[in-house]
Amino acid sequence: MDRWVAWCASLSVYIWCTCACSILVEAIQVLQTSKGECMWVQASR
Structure with a gap:
């Protein structure tokens, strides 16, 4: 059971x-x- 719990965890x-x-x-x-996109918009202005 403990092994199952550890595996699940x-x-x-x-x-x-x-x-x-x-x-x-x-x-x-x-x-x-x-x-x-921001830099591209600023550059295109």
Whole structure:
């Protein structure tokens, strides 16, 4: 039983980390994109 609980806990931690990483990457990409658009708009003026 303890082994099952430990396995479940490690799996949930792994899933949580994977989700957090993908969200972080997504946020960074969005920030870079919006920054690039702002600079592009300023340059085109």
